[in-house]
Amino acid sequence: MSELDIVTRGLTKVFGHFTAVDNLNLEVEAGELFGLLGPNGAGKTTTVRMLCTLIEPTRGQAKVAGYDVATEPAKVRRNIGVVSDGVLLYKDLTVEENLRLLAKLYGLPKVKAEDRIRELFELFKFNDKATRQVKGLSSGWFKKSMIVAALIHNPKVLFLDEVTSGLDPQTAIALREFTRKLCDQGVTVVWTTHIMEEPEKICDRVGIIYEGRLIQIGRPSDLTRSISELSVIEVETPNLQSGLIDKIKAYDDVSKVTYEDPILRVSCMRGGDISEEIVKLLINSGARVRSVRPVEPTLEEAFVSLTGGEEEIDRFLEMSAKG
Amino acid sequence: MGLTPLRDLLAVAANEFRQFRRSRTAMLISLVILPLFFASSLGGASGSATSRFSPTAKVAIAFVDEDMTWTSTLLREVLARSGDFDNLVDGLMVDSAVSSLGTGRIYAAIVVPKGFQDNLLRNQTGRLIVYMDDSEPFISQRLTSALTNTLTNLRTYSGTQQTQNMQSGQIQIIRRGAVFGGFSIGLTIILSLVVVFATFYEVAGGMSREHEEGTYARLSVTPLSLGALMLGKTLHILILNVIRTFTVLGLAIYVYGAQPRAEIATLLTISLLISLLTIGFGFIVSSFGLTVRAVIIIEFFLILFLFAFSGFIIDKEMLQGISRIISFLLPWAYGIEMFKRTILAGQPLLSMPIPLSIIAFSTILFYMISYFLLKVSRERLVT
Structure with missing residues (x-):
């Protein structure tokens, strides 16, 4: 087994009465590109912030690049690079000036720092953008500036938090390719996203985080297979009785049912067959069905379906806690 | 490192x-x-x-001269030149001056009573009466201090009930302490x-x-x-x-x-x-x-x-x-x-x-x- 660059044991973060990350157990190998996937508010960014030493865990342990985030934060910081929406550059300074400052703070000798800055600018084709103030850059170049800033000291572990949001498709593709190359060179990357297709394209492994809990870890191909089988229907049926909703929930392949009068939304894994059954049940029970239409699943529905619903999540967490 | x-x-x-x-x-x-x-x-x-800076310099103060002698005129001149009383208001009677106190028109009234010069010439205590606006204790205190400085050599009796014997008719202003x-x-x-x-x-x-x-x-x-x-x-x-x-x-x-x-x-x-x-x-x-x-x-x-x-x-x-x-x-x-x-x-x-x-x-x-x-x-x- 190769070296582990990230290890967490029972990592938990509680804000007041809200548990943002709950008992996270995770292992990421050196040079691995690990995707952390989850809907907004699932706990991805909080996890990254704990691993980056920006916030302290409430409970549990985490080691990054071999150092404990709670007891050796300075050593962790020397070995990590972070690209995140809340970790920005001085907008009145140029990209070059920002990089020089960071190079000094990471203790890079002047000549080495200048070489590294030139190398990164060439790699990302900055040209004249390097001497522009950060506030004058487009969102694509702004994101690139954040990436080169995170890479200035050749970090061992790189955290890319929702890094493609706001990027045009070409830049996003180029960034994915570049990240893959970094991993091939031995850099460990944690890529957080809420876009389901992203990890499939580049990640070695994906962890699904939902309501603060890591509910599944696996290869992206397993994830894709599961998603393709998921379908969601919306039925317009006013004044639906709660007993009928319970009957629909009882179907084996139905993973999630919501009802906001008059819209009944059902997500299930068997596609058309189950839709027909549900509509029949509604009509036979005397419910008025105005329309039925298939819709795109939300991320939350996809995650719940993937994990087989709340009961499956609990079972998975029990198993992962045992070992 | x-x-x-x-x-x-x-x-x-x-x-x-x-x-x-x-x-x-x-x-x-x-x-x-x-x-x-x-x-x-x-x-x-x-x-x-x-x-020179004086907190009483710009404050309106009535000067009521009931004595109307060369000494009282000289006193007015000395006060006006001292830098502490740039805004002396003349021509008021005692009653109107006192009734103006508290209205904001004047903040004090210095009254030179009849017999002021005679008393000084007879080597007796000269008497000045100073009426002050009690609602402005800050100005009252500053005014008393400035007036005391100005009248040091007149050695008079002021409204603050301070009595000293008159040594001579000579009038001279001596400023005490540092002046900033x-x-x-x-x-x-x-x-x-x-x-x-x-x-x-x-x-x-x-x-x-x-x-x-x-x-x-x-x-x-x-x-x-x-x-x-x-x-x-x-x-x-x-x-x-x-x-x-x-x-x-x-x-x-x-x-x-x-x-x-x-x-x-x-x-x-x-x-x-x-x-x-x-x-x-x-x-x-x-x-x-x-x-x-x-x-x-x-x-x-x-x-x-x-x-x-x-x-x-x-x-x-x-x-x-x-x-x-x-x-x-x-x-x-x-x-x-x-x-x-x-x-x-x-x-x-x-x-x-x-x-x-x-x-x-x-x-x-x-x-x-x-x-x-x-x-x-x-x-x-x-x-």
Whole structure:
């Protein structure tokens, strides 16, 4: 087994009465590109912030690049690079000036720092953008500036938090390719996203985080297979009785049912067959069905379906806690 | 390895200067307009450094002459020339003068009763009656003091029931104690204000901006220590305050002709002590993760406190109750006191151990508290 660059044991973060990350157990190998996937508010960014030493865990342990985030934060910081929406550059300074400052703070000798800055600018084709103030850059170049800033000291572990949001498709593709190359060179990357297709394209492994809990870890191909089988229907049926909703929930392949009068939304894994059954049940029970239409699943529905619903999540967490 | 904190703090200071240089408007306001505005306002209000300042000079005071002799006329002239009574109101009768008190038209009435000259010539006690507006105790006290000084050689009996024997008819005005130009008195507070106003905003506002713009989080994921960050920002602001102090003093000395009795190095040292005190306080405020707007509101309160409780408007000794306690606890008031004692009386810095110790102690305390608060509020500042 190769070296582990990230290890967490029972990592938990509680804000007041809200548990943002709950008992996270995770292992990421050196040079691995690990995707952390989850809907907004699932706990991805909080996890990254704990691993980056920006916030302290409430409970549990985490080691990054071999150092404990709670007891050796300075050593962790020397070995990590972070690209995140809340970790920005001085907008009145140029990209070059920002990089020089960071190079000094990471203790890079002047000549080495200048070489590294030139190398990164060439790699990302900055040209004249390097001497522009950060506030004058487009969102694509702004994101690139954040990436080169995170890479200035050749970090061992790189955290890319929702890094493609706001990027045009070409830049996003180029960034994915570049990240893959970094991993091939031995850099460990944690890529957080809420876009389901992203990890499939580049990640070695994906962890699904939902309501603060890591509910599944696996290869992206397993994830894709599961998603393709998921379908969601919306039925317009006013004044639906709660007993009928319970009957629909009882179907084996139905993973999630919501009802906001008059819209009944059902997500299930068997596609058309189950839709027909549900509509029949509604009509036979005397419910008025105005329309039925298939819709795109939300991320939350996809995650719940993937994990087989709340009961499956609990079972998975029990198993992962045992070992 | 041992030089890392020094390297880091210099990197932070250099970064602060680089950003400061980028914003020409901020640079202009902070280093030129702010010091020039305050110093020029003072100059405009006081005339010049050589003009004498008296709190009773511009106050309307009735002069009621019932004696109508050469002595009473001379007395009026002496009072008018003293610089303490520039706004004497003539032609009023005693009754109308007394009834005008409390209306804001006049604040006091000096009455020379009939027989004033005769009494003096007979070597008896001359008697002056002074009516004062009780709603203005500050003016009453100043007026009594100014009148006593003016009439020293008349050796009269005034409304304050003080009796002395008349030795001769000679009239001469002797001013007692130090007489300061209004500009010099104002200079003490202006120097403090310029330093506190700019420093507080630069520290607390700067940190709030770092918090709002996500650069504090950026620094927090580098190996930079909190101590080096604080010292780097401190160094940057101290250098700016050297420039500001020289700007205000330069204007005061070369444009308005002020002659501070202290050496420039002493004034600069006091200015930097006040800066350090304010920087420490600014760091404390910044630990609450406030917005820049909230910082500006706090800044106005701080300046208001300085005006109200540091002896600028009302002497510290005259403050009562809670105001006196606030004045006692406000460390900036000791800095202003040090400015007064050096600029006006030429006292050396080390001859003021108590205010010096209070400022040094408060500064260390502020830095320690702010370091602790910034440590514990790190999460709030980086998210």
